[in-house]
Amino acid sequence: MIVALALPRLAASGTRVVAVAGRNVVALRSVGWLAFVSGALEPFLYLFSIGIGVGTLVGDMRLADGSVVSYAAFVAPAMLAASAMTGALTETTFNFFGKMKFWKLYDSVLATPVGPMEIAFGELCWAMTRGALYSASFLAVMVAMGLTGPLSALAALPATVLIGFAFGAVGMLVATYLRGWQDFDLIGTIQFALFLFSGTFVPAEAYPAVVRWVIEVTPLYRAVDLIRAITAGGLGWFQVLDVAYLLTLLGLCLWGASRRMSRLLRR
Amino acid sequence: MTPMIEAAGLVKRFGDFTAVDGIDVTVQPGESFGFLGPNGAGKSSTMRMIGCVSPPTDGLLRILGMDPVRQGPAIRARLGVCPQLDNLAPDLTVLQNLTTYARYFGIPRREARRRATELLEFVQLSERSGAEVEPLSGGMKRRLTIARALINEPDLVLLDEPTTGLDPQARHLVWERLFRLKQRGVTLVLTTHYMDEAEQLCDRLVVMDAGKIVAEGSPRALIERYSTREVVELRFQAESQSGFAAKLEGIGERTEELPDRILLYASDGDAALTEVHARGLSPSGALIRRSSLEDVFLHLTGRTLVD
Ligand SMILES: Nc1ncnc2c1ncn2[C@@H]1O[C@H](COP(=O)(O)OP(=O)(O)O)[C@@H](O)[C@H]1O
Ligand SMILES: [Mg+2]
Numbered sequence: 001m002i003v004a005l006a007l008p009r010l011a012a013s014g015t016r017v018v019a020v021a022g023r024n025v026v027a028l029r030s031v032g033w034l035a036f037v038s039g040a041l042e043p044f045l046y047l048f049s050i051g052i053g054v055g056t057l058v059g060d061m062r063l064a065d066g067s068v069v070s071y072a073a074f075v076a077p078a079m080l081a082a083s084a085m086t087g088a089l090t091e092t093t094f095n096f097f098g099k100m101k102f103w104k105l106y107d108s109v110l111a112t113p114v115g116p117m118e119i120a121f122g123e124l125c126w127a128m129t130r131g132a133l134y135s136a137s138f139l140a141v142m143v144a145m146g147l148t149g150p151l152s153a154l155a156a157l158p159a160t161v162l163i164g165f166a167f168g169a170v171g172m173l174v175a176t177y178l179r180g181w182q183d184f185d186l187i188g189t190i191q192f193a194l195f196l197f198s199g200t201f202v203p204a205e206a207y208p209a210v211v212r213w214v215i216e217v218t219p220l221y222r223a224v225d226l227i228r229a230i231t232a233g234g235l236g237w238f239q240v241l242d243v244a245y246l247l248t249l250l251g252l253c254l255w256g257a258s259r260r261m262s263r264l265l266r267r
Numbered sequence: 268m269t270p271m272i273e274a275a276g277l278v279k280r281f282g283d284f285t286a287v288d289g290i291d292v293t294v295q296p297g298e299s300f301g302f303l304g305p306n307g308a309g310k311s312s313t314m315r316m317i318g319c320v321s322p323p324t325d326g327l328l329r330i331l332g333m334d335p336v337r338q339g340p341a342i343r344a345r346l347g348v349c350p351q352l353d354n355l356a357p358d359l360t361v362l363q364n365l366t367t368y369a370r371y372f373g374i375p376r377r378e379a380r381r382r383a384t385e386l387l388e389f390v391q392l393s394e395r396s397g398a399e400v401e402p403l404s405g406g407m408k409r410r411l412t413i414a415r416a417l418i419n420e421p422d423l424v425l426l427d428e429p430t431t432g433l434d435p436q437a438r439h440l441v442w443e444r445l446f447r448l449k450q451r452g453v454t455l456v457l458t459t460h461y462m463d464e465a466e467q468l469c470d471r472l473v474v475m476d477a478g479k480i481v482a483e484g485s486p487r488a489l490i491e492r493y494s495t496r497e498v499v500e501l502r503f504q505a506e507s508q509s510g511f512a513a514k515l516e517g518i519g520e521r522t523e524e525l526p527d528r529i530l531l532y533a534s535d536g537d538a539a540l541t542e543v544h545a546r547g548l549s550p551s552g553a554l555i556r557r558s559s560l561e562d563v564f565l566h567l568t569g570r571t572l573v574d
Contacts, residue, residue: 012373019370026367027358104354110320111348112371112419113340266320267281 016114020122021129040134043083044141050201051075061203065234073147077227078200080138080156081163084131085220086191088164091127092171093187097178106265116261120254124168131164132157148231156230159243163223166246169253170219176260194220199228219249269332271296271423271454272317276326279312286312288478289326294456296422299449302458303465303560304475305572310458311351313475314427317456318348331422344372347421351428351458353408355400361411362387362396365418372419379418386414390444406437413444424448426457430464442467460572462560474564481567486560493566494558495520497536501529501543502552511548518542523565528552530562 055071062068099105106119114122139153139160148156174187198204198220204212215221226242229235272294279287287309294300302310315321316328319335319342328335330342355364362383369379387393390410395403403411409429416424429445430438445468449455459465465472466486474482474489482489499519503511512524519533533539536555543550564572 015373016371019367019373022370023356023359023367026363027356103357104352105356107320107350108354108356108368108415109371111318111343111346111350112368113344113373114371115340266322 012113013118016118017122017125020109020114020119021126024123024126040137042086043079043134043138046079046082047072047076047138047141051079054201063228063232063234064203064205065236067233069232070147072145073232074228075201076138076142076147077156077231078198078224080135080142080160080231081223081227082195082198082200082220083138084135084160084163085167085194085223087131087134088127088166088168089171089187089191091130092123092168093175093178093184096123096172097175100175100261100265101178106261110265115258116265117254117258120169120172120258120261124165124172124254127168128161128164131168132161135160135164142231152231156227159226159230162243162246162250163226166219166223166250166253169250169257172257173253173260176257176264194218199224219246222246268296270294270329271298271331272300272456273329274317274326277313277316277323277328278325279309279316279321280324285478287316290473290475290478290480292473292480294454296454297452299455299457299468299470301456301465301469301472302475303460303462303469303472303564303572304458305460305564305570307477308460308475309478310475311427314351314425314456314458318346318425319343344419345422347416347419347424349409349412349416349424349426349429351431353412355408355411355415357399357401360397360399361392361403364400364411365415368415369418374419382418382420383414386417389417389447390414391440404437406433406440409433409437409441410444413441417448421453423454423456426455428458428460430459430461438464462564462572465560472560474560474567476564476568476570482563489560489563490558494562495532496534496558497532497539498556498558498562499531499533499536499539499543500552500554500556501531501550502527503529503550511550514546514548515543518546523562525571530565532558532562 051072055075058071060068061071061074109119110116136157139156142148143150143153197215198218199215204215204221207215222242222245226239229239270293272292274290274292276289276291277287278285278289290313302313304310312321316323316335317330319330319339322336331345333342335342356367359367365383365386366379369382374382387396390413392407392411392414395407400408400411413426413429426445430441433441442464445455449468455468457468469486471485473480482493484492508529512522512529515522515529515531519531519539521532523530531539540553540555561572
């Protein structure tokens with residue numbers, strides 16, 4: 001009975017989430033193709049310059065489970081995780097913030113049956129669709145270069161989507177606190193620090209114990225750990241922890257973001 | 268019949284500032300209802316509560332017979348909202364602004380396109396269908412926002428200052444379209460600080476000032492009740508004006524003194540002006556006109572609507 005009552009409401013809510021996400025597709029058609037394509041390029045630049053270039057100097061890497069892989073195979077999953085993060089954060093901070101504060105887009109959306117949670121979730125779904133396309137293209141190149149197997153690549157794709165969702169939710173929550181464009185410098189710096197130190201280019205084990213612990217609780221480290229275990233090897237219980245960590249982050253931030261939106265826009 | 272809007276003792280506070288101070292309003296289906304008041308009167312705050320995007324601080328509010336706090340989405344599905352400031356999407360074309368908005372109401376793609384095309388026709392923007400929004404004139408943007416408000420075929424249309432900032436020609440075009448909606452039986456609720464707009468479009472209105480309703484009725488009834496049939500506007504050389512008000516004592520029913528002129532309220536303007544001249548007063552300018560809602564507002568609050 002309760003299910004029968006809830007289902008139509010859930011379906012209506014789903015339609016509204018799709019409408020929010022779909023708006024971006026319409027907008028893309030009219031302006032943003034170039035930006036869309038250029039966003040896919042960044043991880044490749046890092047992979048080729050550092051993974052392969054620096055890799056010839058570094059040699060092979062030993063993973064936690066004892067297996068040995070090329071430096072490119074070590075760096076590639078990190079680039080993938082980092083680009084999932086960057087893509088999601090860009091979409092949800094810059095774009096979401098601009099739409100909310102400058103275009104007042106959501107003021108007009110909230111005058112319809114669409115609610116804050118549906119907006120947050122819809123925008124996030126869009127960010128993820130876009131991120132998943134980027135990730136898929138990167139994984140395809142990894143397979144072609146022999147940096148991972150095709151099955152591992154298939155398994156890594158949903159993991160990148162989860163990473164995107166989690167960081168997208170973080171970005172959205174952060175966006176509701178931003179005062180102006182000046183705050184983006186700070187976000188950029190934090191993002192870059194995460195990018196450099198999350199076991200991306202050097203394993204966390206290389207740092208002193210205290211620093212290592214700090215690194216290991218940051219979200220990008222957990223994301224890199226998850227993808228690396230899938231594409232390079234060493235899948236185990238730790239990755240269950242990674243998934244749980246990212247899911248929790250996603251849930252908390254999404255809830256927080258929709259609450260903040262209600263407070264900001266429904267005064 | 269269930270009223271479209273029913274408010275009793277409705278209050279909106281921001282912190283300890285009271286923007287809407289206990290208003291009672293009932294709007295019946297098919298009515299054209301207006302909130303007339305100067306800037307800061309609390310019109311937009313009221314409209315946002317009616318539009319279910321701003322929770323009332325206190326009092327009773329029923330929209331379409333439903334509770335805006337618990338049944339917000341169901342109510343908003345049947346409302347058309349034209350906010351005070353246009354918030355069209357600059358990254359979409361004119362047509363896309365309507366079709367994407369339709370999707371928020373769950374209107375299927377094809378139907379959305381059909382309605383959007385029809386509405387662009389209605390607001391005379393068909394030729395701009397594929398154009399970007401930004402280069403449009405203020406009047407065009409306003410018409411597009413009104414079209415957007417109609418995409419879900421609403422039972423109740425809320426228009427917050429539909430023509431503020433538009434040039435006279437653009438205003439008349441908007442009025443004409445709104446008048447057609449009214450004739451179709453759509454319930455319109457609008458706010459304005461233009462008395463001519465209220466007179467043109469409203470069957471009934473409330474005069475708002477500082478969060479309170481100070482009068483209610485049809486434009487004509489309000490004028491009959493709070494003003495005289497005619498008004499004589501007298502202008503004097505600025506520095507000498509103050510002395511003249513006293514000398515007008517006894518002519519007409521009453522006078523109002525504004526910084527640049529004196530208003531003399533009388534049922535017969537010609538007779539009153541003759542009397543002014545008979546007293547040996549020679550204003551530098553004199554104009555006889557019919558009373559308007561502006562005079563009603565002035566009488567009720569001692570201030571003008573538009574400063
Ligand atoms: N979100 C808000 N926070 C604080 N004060 C507000 C807010 N919105 C409106 N006000 C104040 O409430 C009063 C009434 O505003 P408003 O309803 O916009 O009046 P109107 O639309 O009649 O010009 C104004 O003094 C305005 O400054
Ligand atoms: Mg206003």
